[in-house]
Amino acid sequence: MNSDTAKGNWKQIKGEFKEKYGSITNDKTTEAEGAFDKLVGEIQEKYGKTREAIVEEVKTW
Template sequence: MNTDTNEGKWKQIKGEFKEEFGNITNDKSTETDGKFDKLVGQIQEKYGETREKIEKEVKSW
């Protein structure tokens, strides 16, 4: 595994925490950020790309 794959797993965990925290505090912004972080982390883990490259691609959708 490369560092981008490991970083992707960490981003998924962080995203899940933000999602849950957003639910608890009724903070939709935090919840949305968490979902985005989780998505980027899943893509990063699968393809081993950098966060910057993935964010650029996702935003172009």
């Protein structure tokens, strides 16, 4: 497990929290940020890429 994989795992947890917190407070921006952080974390954990590389790749989708 490299450091990017470990960071991805942490980002998933943080993203889930932001998603739930945004839902509770009815803050759609926080909820959307949480969903995005969770997605980036899952990709980072699976492929071991850096966050910056993933964000650039997602922007091209």
